[in-house]
Amino acid sequence: MIMPIRQFQAQRMQAPRNFQPVENTPVCVEIGAGKGKHALLFSGQHPELKLIAVERTREKFVAMQKQHGLEGQQNLTPVHADALPWVVHALYPAQVQQLFILYPNPEPHNPAQRWLNMPFFEFLLSRLQVNGTVTLASNIPEYIEEAEQQLKEVWKLPYEKQIIASDSARTHFEIKYLERGELCQQLVICKPESYSTRFDSFQPLNGQNAEPADVQ
Template sequence: MNKNNQTHNLSHHKNRAFKPEKINPPRIFDSKSWQWLTQSKNEIVLEIGAGKGLHAIQFAAQNKDKTIIAIERTAEKFAAFNKNAQPKNLANLYPVHADAIAWSVFALPAQSISQAFILYPNPERNNANQQWLNMPYFEFLLSRLKNDATITIASNIMEYLDNAQAQSTEVWQLPTTREVVDKTSSRTHFEIKYLARGEPCEQLVITKPAGYVTRFDNDNP
């Protein structure tokens, strides 16, 4: 079906459509190495912008029944991530050095992710169009989530969360809760630093409800 003809059936109000056909695959990408995603018995968790891997490593160690794929684009941070992860030998942790948008287009099946994390992303103060919930790509990301899956977005920048919350509820039409991050939380190096300085940190927990319709629900990666 032509995606343009599906617009009136969509569950959101985002008019501008993401165009995955214009995305190039990540370098050194082998789609066969990710075919197991369609057959995995574990819940699949995605982290975008994993940094040095602190949250991903902790999550994998504490949730052996789940598999976490943690993506980091920056070479220096990913090298530190790999170095930190190797001694742990966690079979349920998959560090990925790639751009998250390109990787997800070519690797992730529709409705395959049970939970996603975007922790302390770049606020893109000078280019709000690059904030995750402002981007047409967010619709594609939603199509990769299973029914009732959640996306957790954390930040110390309240204006960023204010905009993300407005986009989530008004544009994407998603159930969204806002929570204060506990002062003892230590999911990322940024979180540890911000909380130690006494800065407020909050998070949005966004849920994809059953029956949510996007342009990409039946697409293959």
């Protein structure tokens, strides 16, 4: 089933608590970074790239922050925030080189909240550089199949479907799923030069619409 996509209301997004602006320089971004296993690996393997790792759950963020303090990668910035308002307030058009969404919540009871079914995905694409990539990984075949269908019918984007090697260990979830013998797959989605969105000129809100200080 093709999910209809309404327009994302970016201007209504309130700033995350303790929001810190981001410089308008090329970055990689991981959404839902968890305890930071992939973020730490990636930043260690690619010292020439800057990675911002966003995690909403405080417990997981603290674990990532602690491990980052031990390893000390200068090119990694952990961020504790909900990804949607953070992206709207922080990122510039065509700023992101690579975007990682690894083993997101499959939202079995709310398909509209899956990443490629969300209006927000159009905004996310506007932040991606030409020839930039989105890597979406899952251990659920139906999730990957639906995402493929959305890419073909709604977003009209080129992509490569890959089977993840059985010895891959990018995230704690990935290790667990592969040890169980589950099929893990990823879509590497590319933004072509001719691609456009309705948000290509939308500048980051940079802390406008900030929440009151006493709001949790």
